[in-house]
Amino acid sequence: MKERGSFGSKLGIVLATAGSAVGLGNVWRFPYMTGENGGAAFILVYIVCILLLGIPGMIGEFVVGRYAQTNAARAYDILSRGKPWKLVGYLGILTGTIILGFYAVVAGWCLEYLLASIAGQLQGDAEAVKNYFATFSSNPLKPVIWGVAFILVTHVVVIFGVRKGIERASKWLMPILLILLLVLVVASCLLPNAMEGVRFLFEPDFSKVNRRVFLDALGQAFFSLSLGTACLCTYASYFSKTTNLLRSAGQIALLDTVIAILSGLMIFPAAFSVGVNPDSGPSLIFITLPNVFQQAFGGFPFAGYLISVMFYALLVFAALTSTISMHEIGTAFFTEEFHLPRMKSAWIPTFIASVLCVFCSLSVGAYDIQVLGLPLMDFCDMLTADYMLPLGGFFTCMFVGWYIPKKIVHTEFTNEGQFNHRFFNTYLFAVRYVCPIAIMLVFLHQLGVI
Numbered sequence: 515m516k517e518r519g520s521f522g523s524k525l526g527i528v529l530a531t532a533g534s535a536v537g538l539g540n541v542w543r544f545p546y547m548t549g550e551n552g553g554a555a556f557i558l559v560y561i562v563c564i565l566l567l568g569i570p571g572m573i574g575e576f577v578v579g580r581y582a583q584t585n586a587a588r589a590y591d592i593l594s595r596g597k598p599w600k601l602v603g604y605l606g607i608l609t610g611t612i613i614l615g616f617y618a619v620v621a622g623w624c625l626e627y628l629l630a631s632i633a634g635q636l637q638g639d640a641e642a643v644k645n646y647f648a649t650f651s652s653n654p655l656k657p658v659i660w661g662v663a664f665i666l667v668t669h670v671v672v673i674f675g676v677r678k679g680i681e682r683a684s685k686w687l688m689p690i691l692l693i694l695l696l697v698l699v700v701a702s703c704l705l706p707n708a709m710e711g712v713r714f715l716f717e718p719d720f721s722k723v724n725r726r727v728f729l730d731a732l733g734q735a736f737f738s739l740s741l742g743t744a745c746l747c748t749y750a751s752y753f754s755k756t757t758n759l760l761r762s763a764g765q766i767a768l769l770d771t772v773i774a775i776l777s778g779l780m781i782f783p784a785a786f787s788v789g790v791n792p793d794s795g796p797s798l799i800f801i802t803l804p805n806v807f808q809q810a811f812g813g814f815p816f817a818g819y820l821i822s823v824m825f826y827a828l829l830v831f832a833a834l835t836s837t838i839s840m841h842e843i844g845t846a847f848f849t850e851e852f853h854l855p856r857m858k859s860a861w862i863p864t865f866i867a868s869v870l871c872v873f874c875s876l877s878v879g880a881y882d883i884q885v886l887g888l889p890l891m892d893f894c895d896m897l898t899a900d901y902m903l904p905l906g907g908f909f910t911c912m913f914v915g916w917y918i919p920k921k922i923v924h925t926e927f928t929n930e931g932q933f934n935h936r937f938f939n940t941y942l943f944a945v946r947y948v949c950p951i952a953i954m955l956v957f958l959h960q961l962g963v964i
């Protein structure tokens with residue numbers, strides 16, 4: 515059998531996996547969720563979710579993937595001893611591909627906005643910017659083309675393989691992303707009245723904490739860490755046997771959370787500075803922000819221009835390292851299970867996600883395509899973030915906590931006894947009890963049972 519790919523260095527492992535984690539979830543979804551759920555109170559609940567559920571869940575997927583060194587479905591199967599746990603792997607592959615489909619729609623918008631901002635088309639008054647989005651999104655062709663183009667770019671990176679494609683792209687894109695973000699945070703915080711935005715982000719208003727906040731925070735934590743879709747399991751299958759799983763999970767979660775909060779620090783001070791409502795939902799980055807850039811830097815049109823180009827470049831780069839990881843879940847599966855070369859197998863997720871992307875894109879634009887009363891795009895978001903990710907995470911925790919022989923989990927967690935012994939029991943307690951119970955509680959709460 516041909517040798518499998520693997521990441522070439524520790525830095526490569528952290529950057530590629532953090533590249534998967536850091537995406538539109540951080541730069542786009544996190545700020546608007548925070549805006550809708552009352553600011554700092556949401557962030558606190560979110561951080562608790564990352565610590566109690568996110569990190570143990572990540573390690574759970576790492577254990578399965580690194581032990582099995584194969585694609586998600588086979589990895590769960592190898593450890594199942596004849597029981598149908600491989601379904602969890604299949605669920606992950608399906609979820610990852612659905613997410614790729616609708617995620618590419620927004621990624622495609624970012625691409626359009628990057629080009630439009632480079633061409634200087636996002637200038638004009640508030641009404642013009644609003645019209646730009648309305649005209650663009652209701653066009654039956656343009657958003658569809660950008661969405662599919664984004665999937666094709668992802669496809670090209672993925673066919674280069676783990677080291678030359680995924681790792682190399684992450685090593686370039688992640689540092690650029692961090693620099694862009696820092697520049698934008700500084701620019702935003704220097705605006706007049708910026709402190710109001712900072713206060714919104716860091717002063718909790720507990721009256722806003724209700725049922726919905728917990729569910730949103732949990733869904734967001736899973737989405738942001740790329741958890742529950744076997745994505746981390748797939749990446750972990752390319753880790754080296756010497757990688758410290760606990761430390762890597764901690765580093766990646768930290769980087770992901772810091773970037774999410776920095777994104778808030780980029781968006782809210784600018785929005786408050788020009789008196790824009792922070793809870794304007796998904797349209798925040800496509801309608802509100804282009805306006806903010808112009809008003810905030812009104813006296814310096816070139817600064818406004820540069821900032822908006824940088825902002826949309828940031829979004830495109832963040833999205834790309836994430837779509838690569840969603841694509842890889844399917845590509846690894848089809849390559850290994852169907853014995854196809856990567857060049858061919860990569861077309862399968864590309865095709866499925868592109869079809870979904872076309873319909874999702876049309877459902878929020880030119881045509882009214884609804885499922886259960888929601889546009890197809892929102893339905894896919896809800897289905898995955900509220901149901902499929904928590905379920906994938908729940909089963910992974912049960913699998914790692916209760917089903918896989920404890921010895922295997924111990925070997926992977928401590929790298930055959932080299933480190934992390936002290937935390938092993940705490941870890942086991944978290945995956946056995948804390949994670950599954952918390953996920954179930956949030957689930958039942960959502961269904962109105964408790």
Ligand code: TRP
Nearest residue numbers: 535537538539738740743745836
């Ligand atoms: N974590 C990414 C983000 O925050 C999205 C993502 C990438 C993802 N891979 C995933 C989400 C797998 C769920 C599953 O944007």
